[in-house]
Amino acid sequence: MDKSKVYYTNFHTTFSENLPQKLKRLIKTAGMEQIDFQNKYAAIKIHFGELGNLSFLRPNYAKVVADLIRENGGKPFLTDCNTLYVGSRKNALDHLDTAYENGFSPFSTGCHVLIADGLKGTDEALVPIDGDYIKEAKIGRAVMDADIFISLTHFKGHESTGFGGTLKNIGMGCGSRAGKMEMHNAGKPHVAQETCVGCHACERNCAHGAISFQEKKASIDHNRCVGCGRCVGVCPVDAVETDCDESNDILNCKIAEYTYAVVKDRPCFHISLVTDVSPNCDCHSENDIPIIPNVGMFASFDPVALDMACVDAVNSQPVIAGSILEKHGSEHHDHFTDVHPDTNWKTAVEHGVKIGLGNKEYELIKI
Known part of the structure; x- marks a missing residue:
């Protein structure tokens, strides 16, 4: 297989x-x-950024991409899916409020913002892929309704996957609430009894009779539950929770397969900015100082090669004094493994190659 082309420029x-x-x-x-x-x-x-986190990409970069699409006759829109966890992006209304507060509006970016999986994270398209782990990916409907898919990624560290790059932005980011549950675990939520107020909203929205009440507290029968995530979305006090019980390696493989579901059978292009490389995901409501200096901007038609080029670029950089990376040391000679030694970022890349998502070998073209 020929090397994939990855284009790069510094800041x-x-x-x-x-x-x-x-x-x-x-x-x-x-x-x-x-x-x-x-x-x-x-x-x-x-990623529109969680409130309180300031390491997400500036909307100015999104405007560049949207404007170029418009110049070429297209109809661009910015999009992401709701989160599985409790935060400022757990439903479309809060998500839009967060996007606007962080500067992503039609006035600043030149295009509209759509939350791909709807109000409560349940508007999804089922995409058959017959992967090793995923047979039918659950993707936010607006993502799959688009004719063309462009990813614009902030490249950073991640506490579960090693790093958060293009595959993470697409695979996890485009999963509906049920899709995110499927990647993180077996897709079966449970009820935190001490938080439940007995409002029966979850029961009314369960199409499979999986929820019952005892002493005004809900419980979920996993033999009936199909993991649709509707109970997570409708609970007014966030009492319905999901376990992150899948191993990090399998999580990475599932992310690669979800990415494949998103990009297959249509034109795609990918951009990744290696700037403000925080040790953890932008989904946190805070961000620590970067672990390395800013590197540059990368672009490719190959999402796997793009992630590999960004990893190599990060690992070639010196450590920022006072960062978490400096405190952890450089025992592994791999910045992401040194920050999160219980992760193995290579599994996503290797699985992506295995399923035909992209090529690990790349030619870096500097402009």
Whole structure:
């Protein structure tokens, strides 16, 4: 297999070219305009940032991508799916409030924001893939309704997967609430009895008779439960919880298979910015200082090669003094493994190669 092409530019600017202009030149050189956008809906998958976390990508970068799509006759929209955990993006209304507060509005980005899996995280499309772990991926419907898929990723560390890159942004990010449950565990939630207020909202929304009440407290029969996640979405006090009981290696493999479900059979392009490389995910309501200096912007048609190029770029960087990485040391000679030694980021990349998602070997083309 020939090496995949990954295009790269650093964050240095000149008096005649600022960072948004440089990003536009990068993605044009990388071939994004080869895609036929004319009168096509183009989903731009991005993380809008959890409230309190400031390491997410600035909306200025999203505007560059949206504007180029419009210039080529397309209909862009920014999108993400609701979270499984309790936070500022657990339903579409809170999610939109968060996106707007963090600067992602039609006025700042030049396109609309759609939450792909609907109000309560249950609006999903079922995508058959017959993977090793996933047979039918549950993807936010707006993502699958788009004709073209573009990912715009903030590359950073992650406490469960080693790093959060393009595969994580697409695979986990595009999963509906039930999809996220499937990746994290067997997809069977439970009720925190001490939190339950006995309102019966979960029971009314369960189509499979899996929820019953004893002494005004709900419980879920896992023999009947199908893992749709509706009870998680409707609980007013967040008493319905999910376990993260899947091993990190299997989680990474499932993320690769969900990514495959999203990108197969349609034009796709991927952009990753290695900046503010925090040790943990942007889903946290806080972010620690970066573990390395800012590196640059990368783009490719191959999401696996793109992640590999970003990992290699990060591992070639010096450690920032006072960061968590410096405190952990460099025993593994791998920045992400040194920060999170219980993870193995390689499993997602290797599984992605196995299922035909992309190529681990790449040619880095600097512009």
